[in-house]
Amino acid sequence: MxxxxxxxxxxxxxxxxxxxxxxxxxxxxxxxxxxxxxxxxxxxxxxxxxxxxxxxxxxxxxxxxxxxxxxxxxxxxxxxxxxxxxxxxxxxxxxxxxxDGVFNHCGRDFFAFKDLQAHGRGSKYCNWFAGVNFEKPSPLGDAFDYDT
CATH class of the missing domain: 3.30.750.90 (Transcription Regulator spoIIAA)
Known part of the structure; x- marks a missing residue:
């Protein structure tokens, strides 16, 4: 074919x-x-x-x-x-x-990331992101770190 x-x-x-x-x-x-x-x-x-x-x-x-x-x-x-x-x-x-799309990552204004920023451990989107760590802040000032 x-x-x-x-x-x-x-x-x-x-x-x-x-x-x-x-x-x-x-x-x-x-x-x-x-x-x-x-x-x-x-x-x-x-x-x-x-x-x-x-x-x-x-x-x-x-x-x-x-x-x-x-x-x-x-x-x-x-x-x-x-x-x-x-x-x-x-x-x-x-x-x-x-x-061309990038479906393995998103921007900081993506709704699920905004929800994670707003609700931390309580966000239903925690498992959408890799390496989320609530024990230390991100270099960009978030209350959690994550794989980038």
């Missing part, structure tokens, strides 16, 4: 960079910037690429790998609907789309 990715030619976008997004997320507004990627479609076609890798795209505090919501597109580049539109355009032009 032959899978599409075996013959794929990927173009990798660092999404925040190509969209000229600010480094810090203020979470206050949605900034629609993904139209910048649509402009690349003719170039990608000329290069004979047939797949696009986006990294990262999920809501985060800063660089993108400090994810705060795995279900939302980062508001510095758009929203779920604008990303859906971009993916539709890419599909219409023959591209496969792959998302």
């Amino acid at each position: 032959n899978y599409w990715y075996e013959d794929a030619c990927f173009y990798h976008f660092f999404t925040f960079g190509v969209c000229n997004a600010p480094f810090k997320n203020d979470y206050d507004s949605i900034q629609y910037r993904m139209h910048e990627i649509e402009k690349w479609i003719p170039h990608l076609t000329e290069l004979q690429c047939n797949a696009v890798l986006f990294s990262p795209v999920f809501q985060s505090s800063s660089h993108g790998y400090d994810t705060t919501d795995y279900y939302q597109i980062d508001s510095r580049i758009g929203d779920n609907e604008s990303f859906r539109h971009l993916v539709k355009k890419l599909h219409e032009n023959g591209f496969h789309v792959v998302l």
